[in-house]
Amino acid sequence: MRIILFLGLAACLHAKNPLKNYKISMVSSEESNKPALFSHGESPVWDVDTQSLFFVDVHQQNVHRLDYATGKIYTKHIGYGQVNVVSLVSGSRRLLVCVRAGLYLLDWDVAGDSALRLITTVDDGLPDNYLNEGKPDIEGRFWAGTKGPQSGDEVTPDKGTFYSFDINNFQPKVQLRPVSISNGLVWSLNNTVLYYIDSSTQKVEAFDFDYVSGTISGRRTIVDITNYGYEEAIPDGMTIDKRGNLWVAIMFGGTVLHINPDQREVIFGYKLPVSRTTSLTWGGPNLDELFVTTSKDPDNDDKLSGAIFTIRETGSSGIPPNKFKMENADDY
Numbered sequence: 337m338r339i340i341l342f343l344g345l346a347a348c349l350h351a352k353n354p355l356k357n358y359k360i361s362m363v364s365s366e367e368s369n370k371p372a373l374f375s376h377g378e379s380p381v382w383d384v385d386t387q388s389l390f391f392v393d394v395h396q397q398n399v400h401r402l403d404y405a406t407g408k409i410y411t412k413h414i415g416y417g418q419v420n421v422v423s424l425v426s427g428s429r430r431l432l433v434c435v436r437a438g439l440y441l442l443d444w445d446v447a448g449d450s451a452l453r454l455i456t457t458v459d460d461g462l463p464d465n466y467l468n469e470g471k472p473d474i475e476g477r478f479w480a481g482t483k484g485p486q487s488g489d490e491v492t493p494d495k496g497t498f499y500s501f502d503i504n505n506f507q508p509k510v511q512l513r514p515v516s517i518s519n520g521l522v523w524s525l526n527n528t529v530l531y532y533i534d535s536s537t538q539k540v541e542a543f544d545f546d547y548v549s550g551t552i553s554g555r556r557t558i559v560d561i562t563n564y565g566y567e568e569a570i571p572d573g574m575t576i577d578k579r580g581n582l583w584v585a586i587m588f589g590g591t592v593l594h595i596n597p598d599q600r601e602v603i604f605g606y607k608l609p610v611s612r613t614t615s616l617t618w619g620g621p622n623l624d625e626l627f628v629t630t631s632k633d634p635d636n637d638d639k640l641s642g643a644i645f646t647i648r649e650t651g652s653s654g655i656p657p658n659k660f661k662m663e664n665a666d667d668y
Contacts (some may be wrong), residue, residue: 356604358589363644364427366408368377373642374400375628378454378471378573380644382619384656389619389627390431391644392419399433399442402644404620416452421470421480424480424657428665441625441668453668457602458482458499458508465495469519469573471614476525476661477499477503477550479511481518481534491517493536500550504660511552518614521575523547524569525596526654531558531582531597535570538562540584540595556598561586564605573629585613585628586594592616592647606650618654628649 338411353622365372383390389402390590397419399412414435421434422442431442434453441453446590459465459482470480477500482501484495495512501508523530523545528590530552539558543552569589576582581603582595590613591605612631625646641667663666 343632350363357546358606358650359648360606360608361646362640363402363409364407371408371537371640371643373632374629374644375642376631377642378614378615378618378625378631379422379571380615380617380629381422381626381657382617382623382627382654383424383505384623387621389617390424391627392422392433392630394418397435399431399444403446412442412490414442415451416449418421418466419464420468421448423472423478423590425658425665426476426661428662429524430665430668431471432472432478432660437462437482438465439467439478439480439506439535441662441665454617455662456501456506458507459497462495468496468517469521471521472658472660473500473539473545473550474547475503475530475550476657478506478658478660479521479530481512481515483515483517486590490535498532498534500567503550509550517570518581519572521659522574522576522582523658525576525578525580530597531574531576531598533571533584535572535587537565538570540571540574540582540597542597558582559593559595559602561589561593564593564602566591572613575617575654576625577618577654578623579652581652583616583626583652585616587611587612587614587631592626594652606647608645610638610643611636612641622653623655624653624656626652634647 363369374393377393380391417436423432439455462558464485481498482496484492496515498512520533572587590611594603628645664665
C-alpha cells in the first residue's frame with residue numbers, strides 16, 4: 337500500500353500519558369504522491385479475505401475499495417443518492433450498502449442501477465431522512481440508524497430512529513426513538529453490550545445487549561466528550577480493539593479518542609492534522625493499523641481534509657468485522 341508518512345510523535349492533553357510515540361500516514365493517490373482525497377469519507381470496513389479496505393464517499397455516491405498490497409483504489413459509482421454505509425456479506429460476493437433510507441445489496445461487477453437489489457426501506461414519508469451508520473451484530477443481524485434533514489452542518493433534532501433488521505425477513509424494528517444523528521456502534525467482545533453514539537448528545541453510551549433476541553436495555557453513559565474539552569465537537573464513528581477498548585472519531589475535533597469503557601475514561605487522544613474525522617476501523621495483515629476516514633472542510637482550503645489516514649504503533653489491534661447474513665444473497 338502506498339502511503340505518505342506524516343507524523344511520528346504527538347501529544348494529548350486529555351490523557352494519563354500526555355506524550356506518546358505513534359505514526360500517522362495518508363493513503364496516496366495512484367497518479368501521484370499526493371494524498372487521495374474524498375468529499376466525505378465514511379464507513380470504513382476491513383475485508384480480511386481480500387486484504388482490502390472498503391469505504392464510501394457519501395456525497396459523491398461512491399463505494400471505494402483500497403487494495404492493501406498494491407495501493408490501488410477501485411471505485412463503484414452508485415448515482416442513486418447519498419451512500420452512507422458499506423458492510424460485508426457472509427458467503428457472498430456482494431456488499432450491503434445503505435443508499436438514502438434504503439438497504440441494498442450491491443453487485444460490484446454489474447453496471448448502473450441494476451447493480452442494486454433493494455432489501456427494505458425505513459422512515460417512509462420522511463424523504464429527507466437517510467440511514468447514517470450501520471453494522472451487523474455477531475448473529476449477522478444488521479443495525480442502522482437515521483438522521484433527519486440537514487442544512488450545512490445543522491441537523492434537525494429528534495427526527496431519526498435507531499433500527500435493527502429482522503434476521504429472517506429483514507423488516508426494520510425500532511430500537512430507539514427519537515435520535516438526532518444515529519452514528520457509531522460496536523459490540524463488546526463478549527457480545528453482551530452494545531456501544532452506541534447519537535452524535536447530538538456528545539456522548540458514547542452503552543446498552544445491555546441480548547444477541548439471541550436482538551434487544552437492548554439499560555441505557556447509560558460511558559464518556560461525555562465535553563468533559564474532555566470538546567464542547568464544539570461531536571463523536572462520530574466507533575470501533576473496538578482486542579482488549580475491549582473503544583476508539584472514537586471526533587468530528588470537528590480532529591481527534592481519535594481511545595476509551596476504556598469499563599473505567600469510563602479516555603486513555604489517550606490521537607491528534608490528526610484535519611478537523612473533520614468521521615470514522616475508523618482496524619486493518620492491515622495484523623489488524624494493527626487504524627484507518628481513519630475524514631471529510632473535506634468547506635470553510636478551510638487545506639490540502640489534507642478528505643484524506644484517509646492510517647495510525648500505526650498504537651500498541652493495540654482490532655478484530656475482524658461481523659458480516660451481514662442473508663441466505664442465498666448472490667441469487668437475491
